[in-house]
Amino acid sequence: xxxxxxxxxVDRRFYQERLKGFLPEKIIDVHAHVWLKSFRKxxxxxxxxxxxxxxxxxxxxxxxxxxxxxxxxxxxxKPLMFSFVESHEDDFKAANDYVSCAAREHGFAAxxxxxxxxxxxxxxxxxxxxxxxxxxxxxxxxxxxxxxxQIRIFDFLPHHQLEVLNERGWIVMLHIPRSGRLRDPVxxxxxxxxxxxYPNAKVIIAHAGRAYCPEDxxxxxxxxxxxxxxxxxxxxxxxxxxxxxLIRTVGPRRILFGSDLPITRMRMRRICENGNYVNLVPKGLxxxxxxxxxxREVEGEQADALSxxxxxxxxxxxxxxxxxxxxxxxxxxxxxxxxxxxxxxxxGRA
Ligand SMILES: [Zn+2]
Numbered sequence: 112x113x114x115x116x117x118x119x120x121v122d123r124r125f126y127q128e129r130l131k132g133f134l135p136e137k138i139i140d141v142h143a144h145v146w147l148k149s150f151r152k153x154x155x156x157x158x159x160x161x162x163x164x165x166x167x168x169x170x171x172x173x174x175x176x177x178x179x180x181x182x183x184x185x186x187x188x189k190p191l192m193f194s195f196v197e198s199h200e201d202d203f204k205a206a207n208d209y210v211s212c213a214a215r216e217h218g219f220a221a222x223x224x225x226x227x228x229x230x231x232x233x234x235x236x237x238x239x240x241x242x243x244x245x246x247x248x249x250x251x252x253x254x255x256x257x258x259x260x261q262i263r264i265f266d267f268l269p270h271h272q273l274e275v276l277n278e279r280g281w282i283v284m285l286h287i288p289r290s291g292r293l294r295d296p297v298x299x300x301x302x303x304x305x306x307x308x309y310p311n312a313k314v315i316i317a318h319a320g321r322a323y324c325p326e327d328x329x330x331x332x333x334x335x336x337x338x339x340x341x342x343x344x345x346x347x348x349x350x351x352x353x354x355x356x357l358i359r360t361v362g363p364r365r366i367l368f369g370s371d372l373p374i375t376r377m378r379m380r381r382i383c384e385n386g387n388y389v390n391l392v393p394k395g396l397x398x399x400x401x402x403x404x405x406x407r408e409v410e411g412e413q414a415d416a417l418s419x420x421x422x423x424x425x426x427x428x429x430x431x432x433x434x435x436x437x438x439x440x441x442x443x444x445x446x447x448x449x450x451x452x453x454x455x456x457x458x459g460r461a
Contacts, residue, residue, distance in 0.1 A: 125418045135443040139450035142346040142369025143190035150206040158251045165397035167373035172213035193222040193247040211241035220454045222247045231275045245282030262288040264301040277309035286317040293320030294329025315342040322353045326386030332360045344369035349381045349423040354431035363441035375421035
């Protein structure tokens, strides 16, 4: 059987030398997407980047499991998983049914991909029927007449849904909107409001608030230092300086490992140029990327040295953990313990 993607010497060395000893034996990945391409009907909306689809058109649960085996040999990795829905024309029902069945079959945890158009009752019914632990929401599902830069969190995660999520103590995976990313004052105010008004909802800010470059930070960490509960996943972020500030601000108990697979099985290294992140990728590997300001092709030695996006993410966190003096127990919390307490509070109390 041919494998899903190549693991080369450069990857094996990266894993052996920098990651294997740093990572605990058991890992929970709180941010993994599984879907089949047949669920997605609509072309991209222009509200989200398109480069991720060059890496994988779909990610069946079997591919996710194979990816864990290829990337983390010798470790046990389990996901908190959800679908990948970007448009109201996509098939929510098929997408969520697929995740629910896959979760049941493999004993994995899962979130429902929620539409902001759902009533509170509908949301509660969908979560209970699918045995989900909460919701994944996404900005592209906001009402169509809102310009992309003016989308607010409550446009795609409405208050009536937050009320029910709060009441039940359910999980919310939240990718914040707006081009200002983490430093955006509207985002920060809305995040603080969510923590204050919905203290029982378990809100995870994805990708460390999309602060991929130093320019994305602003005074975000000063504002966030006043929060007590918001959680942050490190998925698809490779910025060690941002992780360092995050650790110093919220501590290791509020940080969770997430992969954002399948996009992070991409072979790449990320740089920042004047506040814009650029993914350096081997020439020709991911189709025509010439019109994407976040993608740049490299060749020769530079291309040969590239390993996986997910390895770059974990290595950046490793460097931040070292700089802030995290203990192995702290690291185990980030990669496992915090997620166990989130997903299975009874087990976490033991
Ligand atoms: Zn994601």
